[in-house]
Amino acid sequence: MPGKLTITRKISYDTFVQVMEKKGAPDSLAENIIAQRKYTLSKLDRRFVKELLFGSLRWYAKLYWILQKTSNRDLDKVTAQIKTALILGSYQIFYMSKVPDRSAVNESVEYIRYAGQANAVKFVNGILRTISRRAEYFPKPDKNKHPSQYLALQYAHPKWLVDRWSKRFNFERLKIILNANNQQAPNTIRVNSQKVPAHDLLNFKQSILREDKNTVYNKSLATCLVLKDSPNLEIGSQFAEGKYTIQDGSSQLVGHLVQPKEGEYIIDACVGPGGKSGHIVELSKGKAKVTAVDFSLAQINKAKTNLLRLGHDKIEFVCQDFLDFTPTQKPDKILLDAPCSGLGVLRKHPEGKWLKSPRIVHNMARRQQALLKHSLQILKDGGEIIYSVCSFEEEETIKQKEWLEREYKDAVSFPELSTRLPENYKYLLTKENILLILPGNKYSMDGFGAFIIRKNESVSNCRQAK
Structure with missing residues (x-):
């Protein structure tokens, strides 16, 4: 019996399809979908969408490799919606520990129904259930004999880019670079010194904690701070009042x-x-x-x-x-x-x-x-x-x-x-x-x-x- 597809996954899956087809920025495309469909999302919902969408893009190549090894069909020939359901479903299984495997599988299957491709339900369900059992291990390329292939797969980067950087950086330095590319960027902000003078920085940090329920960490630049959680952008917030902006x-x-x-x-x-x-x-x-x-x-x-x-x-x-x-x-x-x-x-x-x-x-x-x-x-x-x-x-x-x-x-x-x-x-x-x-x-x-x-x-x- 068909289940229910949550709005957050509908946004994430549809956006992923658009990113790969339109070659656009995921955050902008997701916001367009939210606005056009008049969805209302909580801060927690937005965080889920961002994690699922950006995480799946970060680890796309590695997930696709696992899926292709699991499938008896050439995934290069399936529709964008089927590929998306498999990628985002497997990302939830491998990387989102708070998401039950059954939810990742079931909602990916529901997305295929929602996309009007019910004939592919059995195929998607079978692959994701096999992956959720971690039933088979596929050996990676030997890192000593084929270092570029190993790094490209292990850290989910295109091989042309790994080859390019391998000419400049040694193996260990390159691992650091590739690994850093797969991390979420910190919530770095720049305090507006025209509204928050240096002598008032302590009060500003306390107000962020008190009003936005967010912890602030110092950086070595005077007006550069890092927030523990995503900044509050709502009306009446410190951000909305122009006291800071988001900048790396x-x-x-x-x-x-x-x-x-x-x-x-x-x-x-x-x-x-x-x-x-x-x-x-x-x-x-x-x-x-x-x-x-x-x-x-x-x-x-x-x-x-x-x-x-x-x-x-x-x-x-x-x-x-x-x-x-x-x-x-x-x-x-x-x-x-x-x-x-x-x-x-x-x-x-x-x-x-x-x-x-x-x-x-x-x-x-x-x-x-x-x-x-x-x-x-x-x-x-x-x-x-x-x-x-x-x-x-x-x-x-x-x-x-x-x-x-x-x-x-x-x-x-x-x-x-x-x-x-x-x-x-x-x-x-x-x-x-x-x-x-x-x-x-x-x-x-x-x-x-x-x-x-x-x-x-x-x-x-x-x-x-x-």
Whole structure:
């Protein structure tokens, strides 16, 4: 007799199908489904959806390998809904200890009925019940003879990516990186220093505990804190009042590299959701002039909402491709948080492991060079570009610096980063004067890369970059 499919699983399974078919971001797709169907979810429900959806994406390859070994049919030829039911069902069995195996099996079967594929019920039920009995062990590739194959399977990463990183990192270092990519990111926040001054931080942390029932942990950055649980975003919360925003520690370090000063004109070339623009305002105590640029109207609107919540209402917004943007005044600094491969933030975007291709690094590097070239053209002499990417790939970090040195020679220089970073983070600097953060670092920050370019003379007076 058919059972009942819970709303949380319906959202999770339907979103997973859309992620794999539309190649979109799981959190955005899930929110769209919730809004369109007018579902009302508790905080606990949302946590369940996130765990099931993101966890299944993290461990997709390993789960699929087990399922394919268990099945007598080629799973590459089944429908997206059948594949989803098997992946999410097996994730609950292996990784969600509080979910009874029978619930994982039964609701996966009900999803197939709900998806109008009742003819596959017996097939899905049989495979998941076999897996729930842990009836068979399948030997993995030998880690000594086939290390890349072993790591790709054991840590659920595409083999092309493991092969790529194997050329840079030894086996043990690579295990740390891969393992870190499969962990949930901490709930890191940046306290809005314009609403919560340094002397009031203790009261702020106590109010988070008292009002939001959330424990706060200190980080070594003054305004960087970690919440034990997901932040309360509801009306009347500390978040809604603009006292903090959600931002990873690596992104917060970028604000320190910008080192904004009173009276400076600063352009945020790719503003995104606006986190770094807000930090620039706060570090300059509201005395720097900031223009935020982005080609996406949706991102501009999101940035406006986020920054107005924080009380930053003096920022100028421009919806335009930065390559087509020419300011009326040459800026003192440009924050170029450039589009990138995103391979440093796979723990937050696990779908990227399966939706990205080996060409992405090369393609993004070319785009970054075009943005760097344009930035130098519009920057004032003596001005700075603070270049950052949520990637630690060589083509997007050290090789970009080498390209600038080769193409622009004495027209550019690279200010020392150690004078701008807090003491505890200087160990992250490379001998090439690049801030390079690998996954699995001691502060549990996103993978990241950054450096600073100073324009010494008019770029028109030096050999142009090709």
